Amino acid sequence: MNLIKRSLHRGHTFWLALAAALGAVAALGAQGGGVTYEQLVRAGDDPANWISYHGQYNAQRYSRLAQIDRSNVDRLELAWVRQLPVLGQVQTTPLVVDGIMYLTTPENEVYAVDAATGNVFWTYRHDLDDTLALCCSKQSRGVGMLGERLYLTTMDAHLIALDAATGTELWDRKIADHLAGYSMTAAPLVVKDMIVTGTGGGEYGIRGWVDAYDAATGERRWRAYTIPGPGEPGNETWEGDSWKTGGASTWMTGSYDPDLNLIYWGVGNPGPDWNGETREGDNLYSDSVIAIDADTGEIRWHFQFTPHDIHDWDACQVPVLIDVEVGGRVQKLMLFANRNGFFYVLDRETGRFLQGREYAVQTWAQGLDDSGRPIRVPDMEPTPEGKLVYPDVNGASNWWSPSYSPDTGLFYTMAYDGGAMYYSAESEYVEGQLFVGGSHVPQTSDDARVSAVRAIDPQTARVVWEHRVQPKSMSGVMTTAGGLVFAGTVTGNFLALDAETGDDLWHARLGGNVIAAPITYQVNGRQQVTIAAGQAIFTFALGD
């Protein structure tokens, strides 16, 4: 046996002694075990780890970590960068479990990296089909984790289980026909022993669903169609056979209430997007949030934000769940900053509308009635000649994660004030082809593009402060017990705001679009903040 010994740093005995004295010799990496369902339920109690896309089932994207706070955030320094050799925009929300970070790239690759150094443990690459039916760019926003397994959904509609320690593929299930327009870009939601996923395809005339799969085997447990079939309540809200190709995709990760056993999922636009003539009716459950029984897949209630949408304002935003005390009674609420420009507060046990108000510039509705239904301004439909309407097609907000801080009692979201010319056109359904019935052109000139981080008080549904960013921004936000809101901009700034006032306390120039949401966690007792920008992952920690 040929031992090549290499002794390191002789002469550094002082440091060694110090390190030993501090007991700092422990490995930086994981001590294993993975993630249990109980941990997912109690994720808020364990802020050292970020174990699911939203951080917690309630999707508040809030962390109790407070090492980095208002007083010291200006000492935040780069800890490491991991460049990813891909062409597309990295939009991943990484997971961090026991010092190991799991992230995805727009090519459906998964990386396991050391959260302390950014060094790579392993990479996995799904053999993605060359032919993809995507409305938008190639994307992959993250993985789900249960036990020592990671779960990835892909743009060619596979659900894949990986061994978290090695990246070995354990199974690979084709769950829908990607050539017919089904595709997945979101991180799946782990609920109990199930992997819950939706699908993209709202621009391809699919019939949307939310599915649950057995985490051990990949067998399907249930499917909740987001468009009711014939004989089911709601099917009558679609003219003729239009329900068959009505879209209602489910392309973002939902949230979950373990006590109520309800999974909440945002549902996408009806198709064709900009021409509603062939699908008269409200088009349920498009542009709605649905509450699904986690055991049976039954839809318990729904709330539709934009009945008979003709602007592609799908409701694939993140449903944020909060509990507030009102008159001695705990009210279980859902907060929803919709793409259509309105902010909603719902009772999440029943789906009842409590209040709502606009939080961004919109010109299509006079307001909401008592049931939360929009009171429409006449003649705002797309026309062959074009019609200017606010918000623009990207929406007042979109999939960009919002956040809620229990410390301030405020809800935070990136909002955008912009309009678009909406054009309608004829559209015929052909499997695997775009089915959109029109087009749109943004109308706001570049320098007039205004985005803002807006803080909304759920008690009044009013915006209490805003922090404007220039130009338009599409990042998620995160809040921490350090009194901070983290957000980013498409021009590559990453910033920390005072959660009470919106004041800019720190920012860094990352030189690549920030179209992702931040996370925070601890490694070796040190709080770190990580954000994807451009084709890289940036991690910050306090300097000494």
Next chain:
Amino acid sequence: MVALAAAGVLTAALPAAAQRPLASIDAQTGVDANPYTSDEDVAVGEELYASRCSVCHGPEGRGDRGPDLTRQVYRHGNSDRAIFMNILSGIPNTGMPSVRLSDKEMWQIVAYVRSLRAPAEMAETGDADAGRALYARHDCGRCHFVDGEGGRLGPELSTIGWSRSPVHLRASIVDPGGDIEDDYRQVRVVGADGSPTVGVLLNEDSYSIQLLDMAGRLRSFMKSDIDEIERPQVSLMPSFAGRLDDPELDALVAYLSSLRRR
């Protein structure tokens, strides 16, 4: 598809498209059928094969650490063009490198590869079912994944029948140290307190080292926190020489050869 890459090698993480060198005109213009198939071409191809391919695919294509090419049924494509592209670009995340030659030379190798046939006496004789039982009895699954079941220390074997020849499989079992996979180098990190951690090296730079320990966990150490790093040049796989007789070895090799998940 599985890619367990030694992460230090950045190219292993590149998407296939980014790895494709495109200097070849035939690759870009999409020539499908081999334009060079005369006996002369095959003869030139044979010479080129001997110098560029036989190290891995063995003399006369019967395989070594690369697969047996005489079987004429290939995982990465059976067409002339597929073989041409595999030579030109290599096969990402496998041991098959890109071998850059002129378009004509690559086609000549394709002509030779196409002409390869296994001699009758080379037929695999082992009993794969008996081999599966031996695999279980010797607890090979403790360190290897097959179709989602197993351990982490060694390479996944679900597709080993595609990637390796019987010759190589046999050698892996009786002489594991003979040809240690680059991705499976043993490393022993000794902490300042003298406590060792043994495992498979995954990544290393001037400041830190990452490995998969014997318990199958990912570990990372700052070099400033450790005393020394030992690199025993032995395989983490125990040798089974002497523990299996010849028919058993044939059976085990036949079983491993049958592991050809797509």
